[in-house]
Amino acid sequence: xxxxxxxxxxxxxxxxxxxCPLGVGVANVWQRMLASESGIRSISQFDATDLPAQIAGxxxxxxxxxxxxxxxxxxxxxxxxxxxxxxxxxxxxxxEAVEDSGWVPKSEDDRNATGVMIGSGIGGLPTISENxxxxxxxxxxxxxxxxxxxxxxxxxxxHVSIKYGFKGPNHSVVTACxxxxxxxxxxxxLIALGDADLMVAGGTEAAISxxxxxxxxxxxxxxxxxxxxxxxxxxxxxKERDGFVMGxxxxxxxxxELEHARKRGAKIYAEVIGYGMSGDAYHITAPAEGHDGAYxxxxxxxxxxxxxxxxxxxxxxxGTSTPMGDDLELEAVEKLFGDQAKKIAMSSxxxxxxxxxxxxxAVEGVFSILAIRDRVAPxxxxxxxxxxxxxxxxxxxxxxxxxxxxxxxxxxxFGGTNASILFRRAP
Amino acid sequence: MSDTAEKxxxxxxxxxxxEEAKVTSEASFIDDLGADSLDTVExxxxxxxxxxxxxxxxxxxxxxxxxxxxxxxxxxxxx
Numbered sequence: 001x002x003x004x005x006x007x008x009x010x011x012x013x014x015x016x017x018x019x020c021p022l023g024v025g026v027a028n029v030w031q032r033m034l035a036s037e038s039g040i041r042s043i044s045q046f047d048a049t050d051l052p053a054q055i056a057g058x059x060x061x062x063x064x065x066x067x068x069x070x071x072x073x074x075x076x077x078x079x080x081x082x083x084x085x086x087x088x089x090x091x092x093x094x095x096e097a098v099e100d101s102g103w104v105p106k107s108e109d110d111r112n113a114t115g116v117m118i119g120s121g122i123g124g125l126p127t128i129s130e131n132x133x134x135x136x137x138x139x140x141x142x143x144x145x146x147x148x149x150x151x152x153x154x155x156x157x158x159h160v161s162i163k164y165g166f167k168g169p170n171h172s173v174v175t176a177c178x179x180x181x182x183x184x185x186x187x188x189x190l191i192a193l194g195d196a197d198l199m200v201a202g203g204t205e206a207a208i209s210x211x212x213x214x215x216x217x218x219x220x221x222x223x224x225x226x227x228x229x230x231x232x233x234x235x236x237x238x239k240e241r242d243g244f245v246m247g248x249x250x251x252x253x254x255x256x257e258l259e260h261a262r263k264r265g266a267k268i269y270a271e272v273i274g275y276g277m278s279g280d281a282y283h284i285t286a287p288a289e290g291h292d293g294a295y296x297x298x299x300x301x302x303x304x305x306x307x308x309x310x311x312x313x314x315x316x317x318x319g320t321s322t323p324m325g326d327d328l329e330l331e332a333v334e335k336l337f338g339d340q341a342k343k344i345a346m347s348s349x350x351x352x353x354x355x356x357x358x359x360x361x362a363v364e365g366v367f368s369i370l371a372i373r374d375r376v377a378p379x380x381x382x383x384x385x386x387x388x389x390x391x392x393x394x395x396x397x398x399x400x401x402x403x404x405x406x407x408x409x410x411x412x413x414f415g416g417t418n419a420s421i422l423f424r425r426a427p
Numbered sequence: 428m429s430d431t432a433e434k435x436x437x438x439x440x441x442x443x444x445x446e447e448a449k450v451t452s453e454a455s456f457i458d459d460l461g462a463d464s465l466d467t468v469e470x471x472x473x474x475x476x477x478x479x480x481x482x483x484x485x486x487x488x489x490x491x492x493x494x495x496x497x498x499x500x501x502x503x504x505x506x
Contacts, residue, residue: 145469146469
């Protein structure tokens with residue numbers, strides 16, 4: 001099956017795009033993040049007054065020039081109605097990433113060598129909900145022909161491929177909150193194994209709807225005690241944390257085979273050097289004791305990259321701000337790093353943007369790469385008093401300049417699925 | 428232009444995102460206005476909604492131009 005390859009090919013990042021609660025555009029979002037801004041607000045997309053959780057991280061509406069989202073500037077009006085919001089956000093981030101990479105296929109071979117792998121945790125939940133209401137009201141014949149294709153998760157990959165004519169592997173990932181890391185890691189492997197030379201990869205999510213919020217409220221997963229202080233609600237590791245804050249957005253990377261990128265003179269942000277996965281085989285929503293699954297995913301990524309803990313300077317934690325998960329992840333990271341733990345910085349960027357579910361690992365991939373590029377660890381907002389002491393510096397409140405060359409990013413999902421990815425400064 | 432014709436053209440402009448000048452009576456949804464087969468299904472549904480008529484699938488398949496739509500709807504309203 002893999003007989004045509006003797007050694008895996010090296011994979012680098014040559015383009016990035018982002019739409020998240022801090023805005024649209026990598027430069028704009030990163031600047032706000034380093035300034036310790038929060039993107040969490042009262043929900044505006046629907047009336048949430050009946051719900052225990054009334055806050056979220058929404059992609060701000062407004063002109064592109066202000067780093068906000070005005071869909072008409074990105075997607076023709078005629079096409080918008082064929083896409084649930086999760087696809088629209090993916091299109092926005094993918095457009096930025098592809099333009100940033102400067103990659104324009106010139107031949108059929110170029111097009112065939114360029115694939116897309118964009119995942120989502122939940123997909124078109126609001127669209128499914130609206131159409132279910134029509135059926136419930138006896139209007140089954142009024143369903144739009146675009147209902148199904150606008151709700152299907154892999155249609156984010158489909159739309160991006162159609163827009164750019166990318167005819168390589170067209171794939172999608174669905175692993176709840178681990179989706180983003182799995183998409184980046186799996187796409188990198190497709191390039192490493194020769195299935196494609198470039199992959200537009202990442203995650204997208206837009207579940208801030210009545211049904212999405214009510215569902216996560218029912219699972220008792222969301223923060224409910226900070227409705228009057230939205231900026232303070234996402235507080236990973238802080239003793240007052242009480243659940244995660246829902247966020248929406250998309251993060252997209254252009255991954256490319258190293259020699260291909262060098263040959264065309266592409267700007268190289270970082271190299272993807274390792275990827276590890278594991279399953280908890282324990283519980284549908286709770287992590288196992290000691291977060292053994294997280295530990296094994298990180299360990300597998302280090303083994304895959306052939307690096308040791310002393311070579312890693314930054315960890316972008318899953319750190320969702322749930323009472324249980326944060327400290328268990330911390331414990332697993334301490335175990336992995338051992339006596340090196342006191343030398344690393346670990347932060348949770350979810351403190352600023354909330355939890356973007358299937359997009360989380362992808363936007364955090366962008367932040368990890370920027371942390372390497374600028375040698376700065378983004379902050380963990382609202383971390384005033386940790387519930388558990390640690391020798392690991394969790395970058396409380398303010399960004400820190402750090403000598404970062406290698407960064408590890410974690411994502412864990414419902415179902416007990418864990419993924420870790422390692423990036424290194426551009427070769 | 429009849430009220431029906433005006434309303435039909437307005438719906439076509441909105442749904443297909445095309446310039447009003449292009450929506451002539453003879454214009455074909457697919458060949459001239461850039462629609463695909465799913466767009467035409469949605470257009471027919473929009474006509475049904477706007478005019479309070481039912482357009483069965485076999486009749487919908489024969490509605491390929493702006494004029495086809497206007498004629499069908501006016502015939503239904505007259506009946």
